[in-house]
Amino acid sequence: MSANAEITGVPSPEDAARAEKFKEEANEYFKNQDYNKAIELYTKAIELNNSVAVYYGNRSFAYLKTECFGYALTDASRAIELDRNYVKGYYRRAAAYMSLGKFKLALKDFDTVTKARPNDKDAKAKYSECSKIVKKLAFEKAISVEENKKNIADSINLDAMAIEDEYTGPKLEDGKVTLKFMQDLIEWYRNQNKLHRKYAYKILLDVKAWFMAQPSLVDIVIPDNSKFTICGDIHGQYYDLLNVFELNGLPSETNPYLFNGDFVDRGSFSVECIFTLFGFKLLYPNHFFMSRGNHESATMNQMYGFDGEVKAKYTAQMAELFTEVYNWLPLAHCLNNRVLVMHGGLFSRDDVTLQEIREINRNRQPPDDGLMCELLWSDPQPQLGRAPSKRGVGVQFGPDVTQKFLLLNGLDYIVRSHEVKNDGYEVAHDGKCITVFSAPNYCDTMGNRGAFITLNGKDMKPNFTSYVAVPHPNVKPMAYANSLLNFIC
Structure with a gap:
């Protein structure tokens, strides 16, 4: 980011244009499954212009692909902070939460997506699937509290x-x-x-x-x-x-x-x-x-x-x-x-x-x-x-x-x-x-x-x-x- 951008928080038109180019280049590497190179280029775009939600959202997706779920979560949250209406940000964060086994938090984000896109069949399906997991885990937890769970090994004949x-x-x-x-x-x-x-x-x-x-x-x-x-x-x-x-x-x-x-x-x-x-x-x-x-x-x-x-x-x-x-x-x-x-x-x-x-x-x-x-x-x-x-x-x-x-x-x-x-x-x-x-x-x-x-x-x-x-x-x-x-x- 230029000195002017650092002071004002707003990138110069030149920096903003360069950031877009880095993003486009990163997208190509992502399509070719070179996720580490994509992350490097999304990072360059963010360094030049840190106010664009899509840059963080795209880098979050690349982090998901490389199993850096903590970084993916941070980027998705930052994208949502920058643009509350950026639906892909909630998708990415839900995926990161799912990958970490934090199903209740994922469900909350899928809920946001379905409300923002009530006609999106994919969003509805993901919300429904995540909801099933949360209910199943709650049921299993209740059962294990109610009864001292026996070893499965003991029940095999x-x-x-x-x-x-x-x-x-x-x-x-x-x-x-x-x-x-x-x-x-x-x-x-x-x-x-x-x-x-x-x-x-x-x-x-x-x-x-x-x-x-x-x-x-x-x-x-x-x-x-x-x-x-x-x-x-x-x-x-x-x-x-x-x-x-x-x-x-x-x-x-x-x-x-x-x-x-x-x-x-x-x-x-x-x-x-x-x-x-x-x-x-x-x-x-x-x-x-x-x-x-x-x-x-x-x-x-x-x-x-x-x-x-x-x-x-x-x-x-x-x-x-x-x-x-x-x-x-x-x-x-x-x-x-x-x-x-x-x-x-x-x-x-x-x-x-x-x-x-x-x-x-x-x-x-x-x-x-x-x-x-x-x-x-x-x-x-x-x-x-x-x-x-x-x-x-x-x-x-x-x-x-x-x-x-x-x-x-x-x-x-x-x-x-x-x-x-x-x-x-x-x-x-x-x-x-x-x-x-x-x-x-x-x-x-x-x-x-x-x-x-x-x-x-x-x-x-x-x-x-x-x-x-x-x-x-x-x-x-x-x-x-x-x-x-x-x-x-």
Whole structure:
């Protein structure tokens, strides 16, 4: 903005014209799905002329696309402040609230939209859908207060589930997962078949028992000269998961893996991903590890597709059982007392110890703040110190925060996931904070590579393997997601 504009708050005609050009250019990048470049150009437009609601509204939409829900919320609110009649501002803010699971606030904005556009069928449909969610949540809350909710796991009767003669798929042997079962399952799923519900339920019950016995922070010993692999987000991209196994070998006692959260949602083969991963957990319980991600939660699963996919392929009861299992997933893993791995990141205070993480009561839905929330939601930033999260949950932490945490706990570096990176990984904070993301061409739109990390127990030095997406059957991402999110992904 020119000096005159800064003094008066009104841009010069030249600045206003340049801002419009930046907006038009940004719109083109947005259409081509280059959301980060679009955000950069919308920001330039705002710097030249900060009084146009559309600039903030458009940037809010781009932030929604990049999952920066906190920033999207702020921009949408600013757009509404500038123009109370800017209906798209309410739409954007409602989408941000929905993405954060704040359904009552989203409903209020959808209500505003329907009043402003009484004949808009889309607005009416979104209001109606959001209203249903709010009522359903209120009903569930009332029920859980009235009665002490029983475990779904306790109500499953496996004996009552018959295996039909025509079922020719993988079979557990004496109720146990074997290597043959896993090899058969991989091929069965590759050909888009469904595992029998009796075996699916058995896997869930058994894996729940395993996770219940683990602490919130799991210690892993990697012997000298032994390889260990860390994978980031998979997000229901089953055929890319198989590609990881083809590039790096199937899990085994000599080829251990840690999958670092967000196994499901968005990608429409989440059921196949999670049963494959849980199967390997049961086959190699001491050599296959899984951390909880922010998408292993009921709210995220209801919005981003997993809940809908389980109901479509199995039952609502199984969807509830998954929620129970996810509540017991460990929150972090410590490798050789040197490297801490968690899905999101570090904390809003400097004195957090490994012992404190170990003692977290994790058998619940992720809270909106505190250590458990931050482990699942936080992100690194290049600047020193901390900042409010771009996602609206967790915190952003700088290199100094990372350094203090490592010093306090005697660690070398941290590994986290949670963020799309062009190469599938990023090394930040002077090599002390590594991001790994294993879902290439995320949502079939981002064009990113995926990656995994291999290291050996002797030097614990991270090595990166980066790869592109492989073809998958013609089922689009978000096929099972809540219809309210159709305009986000």
